[in-house]
Amino acid sequence: MDEGDLIAAAQRGSVDAFNELVLKYQQQVYNLACRIIGDPASAADATQDAFILAYQHLGEFRGGSFKSYLLRIATNRCYDELRRRKRRPADSFEDLWELDEEANPWLINGEEGPEEKAERQELARLIQRGIEMLPFDQRVILVLADVEGMSYQEIAEIAKVPVGTVKSRLARARGKLRDFLREREELLPARYRLE
Amino acid sequence: MNGRNFYPLAIVLSEGDNVGKLMREAKKERERLDEWLSAYLDGQLGEKERAQLEARLASDERLQSELRALRRTVAMVRDLPRLPVPRNFILPQTMAGAKRPVAAVRSRAASFAPWLKAAAALVGVFAVVTFASMLIYLAGSRPAATPPPREPAPVEVTVVVERTALLKESEAMPEALPQATEEAQMLLAAPQATGAPLPVPKVPEAPPTVAGVPVTLPTATPSAREEQPMYDTGEAEKRFEYTTEHETTPVSERVSLLPWIVVGTGGVILALVVIFRLRRR
Numbered sequence: 001m002d003e004g005d006l007i008a009a010a011q012r013g014s015v016d017a018f019n020e021l022v023l024k025y026q027q028q029v030y031n032l033a034c035r036i037i038g039d040p041a042s043a044a045d046a047t048q049d050a051f052i053l054a055y056q057h058l059g060e061f062r063g064g065s066f067k068s069y070l071l072r073i074a075t076n077r078c079y080d081e082l083r084r085r086k087r088r089p090a091d092s093f094e095d096l097w098e099l100d101e102e103a104n105p106w107l108i109n110g111e112e113g114p115e116e117k118a119e120r121q122e123l124a125r126l127i128q129r130g131i132e133m134l135p136f137d138q139r140v141i142l143v144l145a146d147v148e149g150m151s152y153q154e155i156a157e158i159a160k161v162p163v164g165t166v167k168s169r170l171a172r173a174r175g176k177l178r179d180f181l182r183e184r185e186e187l188l189p190a191r192y193r194l195e
Numbered sequence: 196m197n198g199r200n201f202y203p204l205a206i207v208l209s210e211g212d213n214v215g216k217l218m219r220e221a222k223k224e225r226e227r228l229d230e231w232l233s234a235y236l237d238g239q240l241g242e243k244e245r246a247q248l249e250a251r252l253a254s255d256e257r258l259q260s261e262l263r264a265l266r267r268t269v270a271m272v273r274d275l276p277r278l279p280v281p282r283n284f285i286l287p288q289t290m291a292g293a294k295r296p297v298a299a300v301r302s303r304a305a306s307f308a309p310w311l312k313a314a315a316a317l318v319g320v321f322a323v324v325t326f327a328s329m330l331i332y333l334a335g336s337r338p339a340a341t342p343p344p345r346e347p348a349p350v351e352v353t354v355v356v357e358r359t360a361l362l363k364e365s366e367a368m369p370e371a372l373p374q375a376t377e378e379a380q381m382l383l384a385a386p387q388a389t390g391a392p393l394p395v396p397k398v399p400e401a402p403p404t405v406a407g408v409p410v411t412l413p414t415a416t417p418s419a420r421e422e423q424p425m426y427d428t429g430e431a432e433k434r435f436e437y438t439t440e441h442e443t444t445p446v447s448e449r450v451s452l453l454p455w456i457v458v459g460t461g462g463v464i465l466a467l468v469v470i471f472r473l474r475r476r
Binding site for chain 1: 278
């Protein structure tokens with residue numbers, strides 16, 4: 001069944017059809033939530049809620065990009081989660097980048113020495129910190145554009161803003177991240193330095 | 196860009212320059228440059244703009260450095276590892292019969308719902324109070340079909356005649372005085388006499404109110420009241436000041452209440468609409 005058929009079946013009440021869509025998009029939604037929220041556990045909750053809401057409101061989906069529909073719901077859930085965390089800052093978070101290599105064999109790079117592996121993980125942590133210091137609107141656009149690789153038009157559809165707004169927010173987000181990394185250049189591995 | 200020139204990234208300060216303003220302008224210029232460089236990286240510049248930028252890049256080393264730094268930043272973000280899902284997020288079969296939750300997809304606006312509700316309730320209460328106050332005021336100042344017997348109110352009448360330059364020239368002045376006194380007495384006896392309407396003293400247009408409720412004016416001192424000409428004989432100006440315990444605004448002087456009624460009604464309708472929409476959400 002293609003995506004249109006799956007959506008139609010799900011709209012008629014087929015949970016199995018909807019779960020096919022979940023399996024197709026769950027990594028993208030989870031990655032988006034992780035990059036925006038910065039905490040894997042909260043991101044998992046937001047992802048699950050997003051899929052539940054997407055199913056419950058499938059009757060309102062009138063065609064177009066199902067990915068945009070899903071990511072819009074996920075973005076809104078992330079926003080709610082961040083607001084909730086603001087009100088309850090005592091929550092503790094796992095380090096997003098302490099990933100177990102046994103559970104995640106893709107992390108293992110046979111050509112990479114331990115020093116290089118440590119450098120890569122440190123860089124990832126630093127960039128994530130930079131992303132998390134961005135205002136929410138800019139953070140979403142940067143993640144959608146540069147992490148998820150979406151086009152300006154797709155991002156405009158998800159965020160419900162004009163393409164011009166996407167361009168300017170993305171530019172500001174990139175500029176701020178560049179300045180953030182520049183200020184911490186000594187923390188960047190030599191081969192990753194900006195200048 | 197459309198023909199705009201790039202400004203230099205460095206700003207030379209002169210003595211007396213407003214540093215704060217210059218810093219803000221420099222920041223704005225930097226943001227504008229970043230927008231052009233970012234669009235250039237994504238291939239989103241028009242042909243003319245791209246040609247202009249590339250010509251500038253060829254001669255501006257500082258701009259080249261900014262572009263390099265931006266390009267490396269974007270590359271590092273794009274190289275971030277894709278995170279594996281900790282589990283599958285598939286829905287259970289029981290979802291098929293699950294009811295739609297009361298709270299739908301929440302947007303940022305929903306977080307403001309309690310405040311909007313409170314604001315809508317306040318607007319509604321204010322509108323109702325204003326509306327009711329205006330109706331009460333309207334009812335209280337309207338003349339009755341059969342006027343109730345009036346209790347003689349203690350009244351103090353002070354007749355003040357001011358001689359103006361014109362009065363000095365007028366020979367009719369001494370004759371005007373008894374007429375003024377006579378008319379003042381007429382007003383006191385029957386302020387709303389039948390027959391031809393008598394000239395009435397002008398009073399301030401808006402009666403004093405507290406929270407929309409008209410209040411009875413206390414006995415005012417002559418200096419506190421605005422002096423109004425009673426009538427103009429063309430020969431003299433005479434002012435009558437009087438104080439009374441009860442003051443009513445004559446019908447002809449009544450404030451137009453239509454705008455208040457419209458505002459009050461509009462406020463009630465707006466409050467109901469906002470509350471209804473929030474409940475639906």
